[in-house]
Amino acid sequence: MNKSDLKDYAVVGKPIRRVDGPAKVTGKATYAGDLLLPGTLHGKILRSPYAHARILNIDYSRAMKLHGVRAVVTGRDFPGVRYGFMPQTRDQLPMATDKVKHYGEAVAAVAAIDEDIAEEALDLIDVEYEELTPVLTIDDAMKEGAVIIHDHMDTNIAASSKMHFGDVEKGFKESDYIREEKFTTQRVSIGFIEPHAVIVNVDNSGNVLIQGSKQSPYITWRHFCRAMDLPLGKVRIINPYVGGGFSGKHEALDLDFAAAALSKKTGFPVKIVLSQDEVIAAFKQRHAKHVEIKIGMKKDGTLVACECKMIAEGGAYASVGPFNIVIFATSGLLLPYRMSHFKYEAHRVYTNKPWCGSVRGQSIPIARFAFESLFNMMIDDLGLDQLEVRKKNSILSGESTINKMTVGTAGMVEAIEKLGEMIGWDGRKKKKAPYRGIGIACSPQVSGARMGGHFGSSAVVKVDEDGGVCLIHGGTEIGQGCDTVLAQMAAEVIGVPVEEIRQMEEDSDVAVLEAGMFSSRCTFWAGHAVKRAAEDACQQLAEIAAPLLEASKDDIVFKNKTVFSRKNPGRAIAFIDLVRNAYYTKGQPIYGRGSYSASNIPMPDLKTGEGDVTNAWAFFAQAVEVEVDPETGRVKVLKSVCTRDVGRPINPMLLDAQLEGGTVFTSGQALYEECCFDEKGRPLQNSFLDYKMPTVMEAPENEHFDIITDDPNGPFGAKGAGEGSNGTTLAAIANAVEDAIGVRIKDLPITPEKILAILKQRR
Amino acid sequence: MKRPVELTVNGVLYKLEIEPRRTLLEVIREIIGLTGTKRGCDRGNCGSCTVIMDQKPIASCLVLAVEAHGKNITTIEGVADHGHLHPLQEAFLEHGAIQCGFCTPGMVMSAKALIDNNQAPLESEIKEAISGNLCRCGGYARIVKAIASVKAKS
Numbered sequence: 001m002n003k004s005d006l007k008d009y010a011v012v013g014k015p016i017r018r019v020d021g022p023a024k025v026t027g028k029a030t031y032a033g034d035l036l037l038p039g040t041l042h043g044k045i046l047r048s049p050y051a052h053a054r055i056l057n058i059d060y061s062r063a064m065k066l067h068g069v070r071a072v073v074t075g076r077d078f079p080g081v082r083y084g085f086m087p088q089t090r091d092q093l094p095m096a097t098d099k100v101k102h103y104g105e106a107v108a109a110v111a112a113i114d115e116d117i118a119e120e121a122l123d124l125i126d127v128e129y130e131e132l133t134p135v136l137t138i139d140d141a142m143k144e145g146a147v148i149i150h151d152h153m154d155t156n157i158a159a160s161s162k163m164h165f166g167d168v169e170k171g172f173k174e175s176d177y178i179r180e181e182k183f184t185t186q187r188v189s190i191g192f193i194e195p196h197a198v199i200v201n202v203d204n205s206g207n208v209l210i211q212g213s214k215q216s217p218y219i220t221w222r223h224f225c226r227a228m229d230l231p232l233g234k235v236r237i238i239n240p241y242v243g244g245g246f247s248g249k250h251e252a253l254d255l256d257f258a259a260a261a262l263s264k265k266t267g268f269p270v271k272i273v274l275s276q277d278e279v280i281a282a283f284k285q286r287h288a289k290h291v292e293i294k295i296g297m298k299k300d301g302t303l304v305a306c307e308c309k310m311i312a313e314g315g316a317y318a319s320v321g322p323f324n325i326v327i328f329a330t331s332g333l334l335l336p337y338r339m340s341h342f343k344y345e346a347h348r349v350y351t352n353k354p355w356c357g358s359v360r361g362q363s364i365p366i367a368r369f370a371f372e373s374l375f376n377m378m379i380d381d382l383g384l385d386q387l388e389v390r391k392k393n394s395i396l397s398g399e400s401t402i403n404k405m406t407v408g409t410a411g412m413v414e415a416i417e418k419l420g421e422m423i424g425w426d427g428r429k430k431k432k433a434p435y436r437g438i439g440i441a442c443s444p445q446v447s448g449a450r451m452g453g454h455f456g457s458s459a460v461v462k463v464d465e466d467g468g469v470c471l472i473h474g475g476t477e478i479g480q481g482c483d484t485v486l487a488q489m490a491a492e493v494i495g496v497p498v499e500e501i502r503q504m505e506e507d508s509d510v511a512v513l514e515a516g517m518f519s520s521r522c523t524f525w526a527g528h529a530v531k532r533a534a535e536d537a538c539q540q541l542a543e544i545a546a547p548l549l550e551a552s553k554d555d556i557v558f559k560n561k562t563v564f565s566r567k568n569p570g571r572a573i574a575f576i577d578l579v580r581n582a583y584y585t586k587g588q589p590i591y592g593r594g595s596y597s598a599s600n601i602p603m604p605d606l607k608t609g610e611g612d613v614t615n616a617w618a619f620f621a622q623a624v625e626v627e628v629d630p631e632t633g634r635v636k637v638l639k640s641v642c643t644r645d646v647g648r649p650i651n652p653m654l655l656d657a658q659l660e661g662g663t664v665f666t667s668g669q670a671l672y673e674e675c676c677f678d679e680k681g682r683p684l685q686n687s688f689l690d691y692k693m694p695t696v697m698e699a700p701e702n703e704h705f706d707i708i709t710d711d712p713n714g715p716f717g718a719k720g721a722g723e724g725s726n727g728t729t730l731a732a733i734a735n736a737v738e739d740a741i742g743v744r745i746k747d748l749p750i751t752p753e754k755i756l757a758i759l760k761q762r763r
Numbered sequence: 764m765k766r767p768v769e770l771t772v773n774g775v776l777y778k779l780e781i782e783p784r785r786t787l788l789e790v791i792r793e794i795i796g797l798t799g800t801k802r803g804c805d806r807g808n809c810g811s812c813t814v815i816m817d818q819k820p821i822a823s824c825l826v827l828a829v830e831a832h833g834k835n836i837t838t839i840e841g842v843a844d845h846g847h848l849h850p851l852q853e854a855f856l857e858h859g860a861i862q863c864g865f866c867t868p869g870m871v872m873s874a875k876a877l878i879d880n881n882q883a884p885l886e887s888e889i890k891e892a893i894s895g896n897l898c899r900c901g902g903y904a905r906i907v908k909a910i911a912s913v914k915a916k917s
Binding site for chain 1: 792797798799800801802803804805806808809811838839840842843848852855856857859860861862863864865866867868871890893894895896897898899900901902903904905906907
């Protein structure tokens with residue numbers, strides 16, 4: 001950020017320490033697996049050893065005879081109501097009933113007086129299966145006469161998306177240069193270190209209390225109530241700290257349902273903590289994708305047309321797959337560059353593998369990988385400059401995309417310019433060392449897409465009679481720093497220190513509604529709600545302050561725990577005195593409330609892909625430098641430089657940390673992570689020993705720069721930003737590897753084997 | 764059959780009766796009740812359960828409690844001194860080296876074992892010391908900086 005961009009904020013925009021830091025650094029922060037209630041029983045889940053099979057019979061009589069076993073439940077213990085993200089793709093049940101559709105799917109669960117007995121009891125449950133042919137690949141799923149996975153469907157296609165804007169054939173005719181390539185990307189594990197965990201208590205009246213590791217408790221709440229056929233008011237979710245979400249902890253999961261059913265049967269709380277083996281083998285992964293992409297451009301590098309066909313292999317259940325394939329185009333291909341013609345066709349197919357949904361960055365990293373890779377190749381083919389062509393095509397503030405998405409502020413051009421400066425782009429050719437390369441990529445980031453339903457955020461600010469401030473919001477602290485950022489916003493409005501703002505765990509009964517932590521939405525959506533709630537509280541106080549200060553209520557300023565009129569700053573009253581006046585003289589408690597709904601955004605048309613999905617777009621440019629070892633084929637990411645327009649970062653330190661982390665996370669997918677299965681659909685990895693993720697040894701150096709655009713639609717000018725670097729990193733690494741070895745690898749991950757094969761061929 | 768085990772954890776002597784198959788991690792979390800030490804993988808792959816036993820960082824999920832008989836153990840709860848944060852903990856806060864926080868206790872313990880024994884570690888030594896601690900948030904660079912800043916001060 002340039003010095004001239006500094007504003008006179010007390011705490012917004014400052015790299016303050018995170019408010020949850022002291023609890024986390026001392027081991028006092030509570031996570032779901034740390035919780036116990038009096039009388040807690042321990043649950044374990046029996047999982048399918050087959051990827052595709054009919055369940056003929058389950059006999060748990062032997063398990064029930066084991067000393068210490070209190071209850072067993074199966075899929076038959078649930079109402080049989082399917083749940084899912086969209087009405088047309090509700091395809092999931094709490095536990096399998098007649099058929100298992102992926103390895104590790106839950107078929108029964110046990111509650112016992114301790115974990116060992118529960119584990120032992122699993123061996124005493126006899127399940128008779130009839131093995132079915134597993135559907136494991138896109139070809140298996142889409143071929144003529146394919147085995148159908150879901151009995152209620154005619155095909156294995158869970159959802160499709162078709163878009164056409166402009167006239168793509170005409171666009172290609174008008175282009176001077178056209179190139180078409182196919183890219184493939186692999187399944188990766190989400191890899192959070194805290195495994196799924198929950199403790200559920202069902203009381204005598206049937207009220208359910210869920211305390212779990214939930215990224216978006218609201219989503220869990222709705223899914224859970226639907227599948228259990230319960231009104232929302234019967235279920236309360238209280239959420240402790242979450243040990244990493246990355247989109248893996250939104251939904252209600254088998255352990256939540258199992259613990260609830262077991263608690264209901266036994267009358268005691270039931271706790272289930274999964275092992276990492278279960279999580280890695282049987283839970284959500286990133287879609288594997290086949291992407292065919294064709295780009296047409298003028299010889300000066302002006303982008304004209306893009307056509308893309310994409311198939312996402314998504315496992316046994318649809319999850320957010322139907323959104324994923326739309327977002328791939330709207331947030332992944334149609335920005336950040338201007339284009340006049342665009343055509344897209346995508347399918348999301350079922351297979352007998354663990355289900356896929358969103359993972360850190362949603363589908364944007366894959367879309368940008370395909371687009372920026374091909375774009376990079378074409379720019380090189382034409383002998384043009386990578387940065388100049390990207391700048392030339394970047395969307396500008398106030399423009400709209402071909403599918404009618406409005407871009408408010410856009411600092412893409414400035415971000416690319418700054419990136420060039422920071423990495424010394426112009427002089428780099430002279431200095432280029434063998435087997436070293438620099439790759440560039442750009443990406444948009446949506447500030448929380450509104451894809452359907454209400455997607456709302458809300459907040460309450462309570463001012464205590466002694467001047468204390470309680471902020472209640474729906475943000476879930478999953479590590480992204482929402483408790484800190486939202487407290488900074490409230491503190492800025494009310495004029496009190498961040499440390500004096502207290503917050504509480506999320507609670508579906510006594511706290512407030514928030515659609516969830518996804519789509520980089522929290523700072524923007526919950527931020528608006530918090531700002532409005534704080535302003536509402538201040539408004540109530542300003543009305544009381546105005547006569548005391550002989551000023552207009554519109555001139556009242558809250559700053560440094562004092563209150564004054566901007567027209568006469570010398571005459572001030574202490575914040576606490578004003579609050580006391582409100583409570584004791586006026587008899588008026590101070591409760592501010594605020595919400596944000598982005599209801600100005602018409603619901604995007606998921607069929608055509610037309611229309612706005614968000615009120616602000618952030619923009620990212622990234623350069624990574626890699627070194628390829630010609631002996632081993634290993635790629636090391638040495639350095640990452642990220643320039644960005646996030647409007648205005650509320651806490652630059654937390655944002656830097658999140659974006660650096662996004663690069664580390666995504667570098668694993670670029671270079672080595674891959675979920676592998678055998679010919680029967682059984683996973684080949686079920687531990688972090690087999691499933692390798694980046695360690696400190698793989699983490700690059702980082703540099704950042706903020707282009708401040710102060711988006712008028714954002715709270716304090718902020719836009720959503722947390723997943724921005726996920727959008728750029730895959731492509732930047734792929735481009736850097738090509739720069740280093742002169743050959744393009746189009747199927748991820750870019751493993752040493754692939755690189756060595758190329759280098760060997762060349763020798 | 765349970766066996767007597769004496770563990771000194773954060774300076775407090777615990778005289779326990781433990782089944783031989785119980786890991787030190789289970790005993791710390793479930794019997795002693797200190798839940799700051801995290802169970803991530805239970806296989807020694809993630810480092811979340813790192814504690815210091817006789818000056819060495821160990822994965823407490825790979826040590827049986829009976830093997831720890833008579834040993835001195837420090838967990839994350841024993842790092843701050845009566846509410847005063849250890850310089851490492853301050854450094855983690857200052858450098859933004861914490862995100863979801865699940866790996867943090869293990870990271871702090873691995874780092875503490877390093878700087879307790881090596882007051883001026885090289886960056887490569889810092890990296891090696893935490894190379895067994897996974898952070899999926901990806902905050903490694905800041906964690907290294909935080910640890911290095913403590914070394915720089917002392």
